[in-house]
Amino acid sequence: MLCSMTGYGEGEYADAQGYWKVEIRSYNHRYLDIQIRMPRELSLFEDPLRQKIRCCLSRGRVELVASREEFGGRKRRITLNEGLLAGYREALEELREFLGQREPLRVQDFLAFPDLLIVEEESWDRELIWASLEKAAEQALEGLVIMRRAEGEQLKADIIHKLKAVEGLIRSLEVRAPLLPETYRERLTARLAELVPDGITIDPERLAAEAALLADRCDISEELVRLNSHLHQMWSELKEGGTVGRKLDFLLQEMHREINTLGVKANDAVSTALAVEVKSLLEKVREQVQNIE
Numbered sequence: 001m002l003c004s005m006t007g008y009g010e011g012e013y014a015d016a017q018g019y020w021k022v023e024i025r026s027y028n029h030r031y032l033d034i035q036i037r038m039p040r041e042l043s044l045f046e047d048p049l050r051q052k053i054r055c056c057l058s059r060g061r062v063e064l065v066a067s068r069e070e071f072g073g074r075k076r077r078i079t080l081n082e083g084l085l086a087g088y089r090e091a092l093e094e095l096r097e098f099l100g101q102r103e104p105l106r107v108q109d110f111l112a113f114p115d116l117l118i119v120e121e122e123s124w125d126r127e128l129i130w131a132s133l134e135k136a137a138e139q140a141l142e143g144l145v146i147m148r149r150a151e152g153e154q155l156k157a158d159i160i161h162k163l164k165a166v167e168g169l170i171r172s173l174e175v176r177a178p179l180l181p182e183t184y185r186e187r188l189t190a191r192l193a194e195l196v197p198d199g200i201t202i203d204p205e206r207l208a209a210e211a212a213l214l215a216d217r218c219d220i221s222e223e224l225v226r227l228n229s230h231l232h233q234m235w236s237e238l239k240e241g242g243t244v245g246r247k248l249d250f251l252l253q254e255m256h257r258e259i260n261t262l263g264v265k266a267n268d269a270v271s272t273a274l275a276v277e278v279k280s281l282l283e284k285v286r287e288q289v290q291n292i293e
Contacts, residue, residue, distance in 0.1 A: 001241045003293040004151035005029065005060035011139025013132045017125065018070040020136040024053075024144045028291055029061035038066035044126075045133055052134075056141050058243040059293045064140075066133060079118045088113050148293070155288050156238060159248075162285045163234060169278045170227055173220070173262070176271050180218045183268060220271070223262040230255045245292035252286045 011022045034053055036046050053062055092105055110116060230251045237244040237251070256279065263275035 001149060002152035002156045002238070002244070003145075003148040004155055004291050005148065005245075005293050006151060006291060007144045007147035009140040009143025009145070009147065011136040011141075011143070013136040013139070015128055015132040017128065018068050018132075020066065020068050020132050022064065022066045022133070022136040022140040024062065024064045024137075024140045026057065026060040026062045026144060026148065029059060032057060032059055033061045034064070035062065036064045036066070038064075039068060042066075042068070042129065042133075045130055048130070048134075049137055052137060052141065056145055057293070059245065064137070066137070068129075068133075081116050081118055084113075085110065085116055088116070152292065155292060159285055159288050160238065162281050162288075163231065163238075166278055166281050166285075167231060169274050169281070170224065170231070173271060173274050173278075174224055176266075176268070176274070177220050177224060180220070180266060180268055180271065184218055218265055218267060220262045220265050223258045223265070226258050227255055227262075230258070243293050245289060248289045248292060249286065252282055252289060256282050256286075 005026055005028045007026050009024045011020075013020045032054065034050050036049055038046070049064060049066075053064070088110055089105065092109060096103075096105070234248060234251050234255075237247050259275050259278045259282065263272050263279070266272055266275065
């Protein structure tokens, strides 16, 4: 089975303390690039999440966003910083005495000072939090993988359709290949007839030698053999499935190089037209392969 690198999944899970929502998106990328966004105080769970993603995915840019909503909010314990309060009180008493004021100090006089009240939030239950986050993340990953597989199968069907067309064009080039030397010989003979003055005889052996040289230059059999070999490997990789995106991309690059060489060597209108069609199809296939994991 082939997988696309594009997909989306989301997961939700509620426990006794709160509610998790996890969203995962993935896009094309040469390697596996994982980006995680979640509340800062829960960043200790990033590494376990990365491990889970690596177990499911091999390539792609992956963005995971996790958010948590507490039921009723976390409890907070507020205590008085008595030591700091004593320091502020002593300083205010000195200031009051220095200014000659007789009014007693009031609570309001201290409210503007920072850090007099210490707010402590109830600590996280790490085991409970991770158990809930893990379930939401697994649900999101499952949805992502399902979407990537579904799109991968659609890409595979389109690639197979185009490769069958490429295969047919290569068969046409194989039929055309043996005719190229004779075509060159006829072209050479006609050209010489135009250039050589009347009454001058052309040495048949020399003509045969030149024709043989041209025939060797226009021999596209090696390129056809390599094209068929690469195509056979493409079929094998598609049948095997898995993480074959890079292999397919490499094979397509090689096929593109071979068809370019073939088009130049053939120097024949029909063969060149066939080579152009093959090249066009290979480019379209490569566009699809760029999204294969």
